[in-house]
Amino acid sequence: MKRVTKSNVIYSYGIRHKPVECVKTGEPLTLMTEDAFGGQIRNVEDKVERLDWSKVDGATGPVYVDTAEPGDTLEVEILDVKTESKGVIVTIPKHGVLAEKSFKSSTQTVRLNSGLVHFEENVTLRARPMVGTIGVTPKEFEVPTGSLGKHGGNMDVKEITAGVKLYLPVFVEGALFAAGDLHAVQADGESCVSAVEVAGEITLKFQLIRNRQPEWPVLETEGSYAILACGDTLDEAAEHAAGSAVKALMREHSWPFEKAYMFSSLAVDLRINQVVDPKKGVRAVLSKDFVTLESLLAA
Amino acid sequence: MKRVTKSNVIYSYGIRHKPVECVKTGEPLTLMTEDAFGGQIRNVEDKVERLDWSKVDGATGPVYVDTAEPGDTLEVEILDVKTESKGVIVTIPKHGVLAEKSFKSSTQTVRLNSGLVHFEENVTLRARPMVGTIGVTPKEFEVPTGSLGKHGGNMDVKEITAGVKLYLPVFVEGALFAAGDLHAVQADGESCVSAVEVAGEITLKFQLIRNRQPEWPVLETEGSYAILACGDTLDEAAEHAAGSAVKALMREHSWPFEKAYMFSSLAVDLRINQVVDPKKGVRAVLSKDFVTLESLLAA
Numbered sequence: 001m002k003r004v005t006k007s008n009v010i011y012s013y014g015i016r017h018k019p020v021e022c023v024k025t026g027e028p029l030t031l032m033t034e035d036a037f038g039g040q041i042r043n044v045e046d047k048v049e050r051l052d053w054s055k056v057d058g059a060t061g062p063v064y065v066d067t068a069e070p071g072d073t074l075e076v077e078i079l080d081v082k083t084e085s086k087g088v089i090v091t092i093p094k095h096g097v098l099a100e101k102s103f104k105s106s107t108q109t110v111r112l113n114s115g116l117v118h119f120e121e122n123v124t125l126r127a128r129p130m131v132g133t134i135g136v137t138p139k140e141f142e143v144p145t146g147s148l149g150k151h152g153g154n155m156d157v158k159e160i161t162a163g164v165k166l167y168l169p170v171f172v173e174g175a176l177f178a179a180g181d182l183h184a185v186q187a188d189g190e191s192c193v194s195a196v197e198v199a200g201e202i203t204l205k206f207q208l209i210r211n212r213q214p215e216w217p218v219l220e221t222e223g224s225y226a227i228l229a230c231g232d233t234l235d236e237a238a239e240h241a242a243g244s245a246v247k248a249l250m251r252e253h254s255w256p257f258e259k260a261y262m263f264s265s266l267a268v269d270l271r272i273n274q275v276v277d278p279k280k281g282v283r284a285v286l287s288k289d290f291v292t293l294e295s296l297l298a299a
Numbered sequence: 300m301k302r303v304t305k306s307n308v309i310y311s312y313g314i315r316h317k318p319v320e321c322v323k324t325g326e327p328l329t330l331m332t333e334d335a336f337g338g339q340i341r342n343v344e345d346k347v348e349r350l351d352w353s354k355v356d357g358a359t360g361p362v363y364v365d366t367a368e369p370g371d372t373l374e375v376e377i378l379d380v381k382t383e384s385k386g387v388i389v390t391i392p393k394h395g396v397l398a399e400k401s402f403k404s405s406t407q408t409v410r411l412n413s414g415l416v417h418f419e420e421n422v423t424l425r426a427r428p429m430v431g432t433i434g435v436t437p438k439e440f441e442v443p444t445g446s447l448g449k450h451g452g453n454m455d456v457k458e459i460t461a462g463v464k465l466y467l468p469v470f471v472e473g474a475l476f477a478a479g480d481l482h483a484v485q486a487d488g489e490s491c492v493s494a495v496e497v498a499g500e501i502t503l504k505f506q507l508i509r510n511r512q513p514e515w516p517v518l519e520t521e522g523s524y525a526i527l528a529c530g531d532t533l534d535e536a537a538e539h540a541a542g543s544a545v546k547a548l549m550r551e552h553s554w555p556f557e558k559a560y561m562f563s564s565l566a567v568d569l570r571i572n573q574v575v576d577p578k579k580g581v582r583a584v585l586s587k588d589f590v591t592l593e594s595l596l597a598a
Binding site: 089090091096097098100101103104106108117119120123125185186187188189190191192193194195196233234235238239242243246253257258259261262263264265266267268269270271272275280282290 | 388389390395396397399400402403405407416418419422424484485486487488489490491492493494495532533534537538541542545552556557558560561562563564565566567568569570571574579581589
């Protein structure tokens, strides 16, 4: 199986970055990834004040997907997410959902084993390894891997785990895909700005859907689809997510706007992804009972 | 069992409203409730343009809870929520999460039976009857029953269903509790501004916890507690919910702020209640593994 080592890191999605690997559809690939701090924080003494911020929020790639063309949809199936056995969490003054409060920078390391995150002696959480940053390269502009948008990026959606599929719009030839920023566990919101940041590896494979694209990245889990939108505020992100869901319901059921809008009030859950990145993220979750992938990918 | 009929309706939580019933703790009580439109919309021809808005968003009550004193917490156990067999949904121009879009006012009625909501011939949803408005009377001011705040009110939390407990701060003698605005089903967000609005009845009983109060209403479900905060924007509501959760974690574990803030990033889900009422609502959901009711009620 092809493996891309974590030395192949980019800090922006941009066409100037040459592909480090090329894969065919259906061919499994492993990306080895550094943690969000580029491995600079190893111990509780390593405070964020000494961070080299140019080495933060990297993603491994870009990977060229054979025959991917602008206008296609890249289906990314996440086969496995493995983390190393030590993760790190930080607080950074003026960051996170409580940025207005006065608090100190601090660092905590946590052991990860047997599927558990050992936060404290008697406080453990179930690990739920997820991929924080995952996306493709836009055509017209370059975007930091720490940000997010219609190309994906640092979406920090806790449900991007092994077993799901993500649908991303292809903007450039080969898609130029990159991913990283694993979290051993994260809650909706990622309140303090970091989760359990950890190095590891992601195994995935690609398929292509021709000549159709989602408006925003779409996540497929066992029973539902989620539209992964963002905005400058949560309210704007919620508006984008709901608007895209209503359009999909209109296509699916041949409903007028008003009917789809009503139905969204009953059946589309608006959920917070994260409230702490350059853009806030909200997902609109629809049961597969009510929408098909076809309707989520505009012609 | 004591029953309060739906003619006993108030449109504000305020001390000028005389109690219509008095109950002791542990004594079951049924409130019969009108739908959010005060029963004015019965058919698809009944458009919102002809609504008498002074008859909208009422709550049944107020009920005096014997021996409730300011500084106490009112525990409200919801024993049953029953709805009538016909509900109504509307769109209202300039309302809802997609208020910026241009669309028409429209009305749809839906049949409710066998635990199902019949949206269309071939589109049914499972009914999940919930209480949209539930709260107590503030001391210093009067608040419309269509709004929400630390006293509860029109919170539109889809998890306020039969089987849960809600903890509300008591501000005035007797608490002066009122509830209404049942929804047969509602998704997180309540995107279009209405859910399946329906008349019905709520059966509940009260207990009192002395000399302690939650910062925001707290909802107890089987496995978790949720802090029900609000704000002028979703971002502000998220900040209030997360801030209150962090304080509870600090009390529970004797942690400094930074540690509780980190942990909230891993274990406190910030979820959208509704994004369409006068104030937006976000709940912070914590597993009972990590917090007790004691820590959610400040001394």
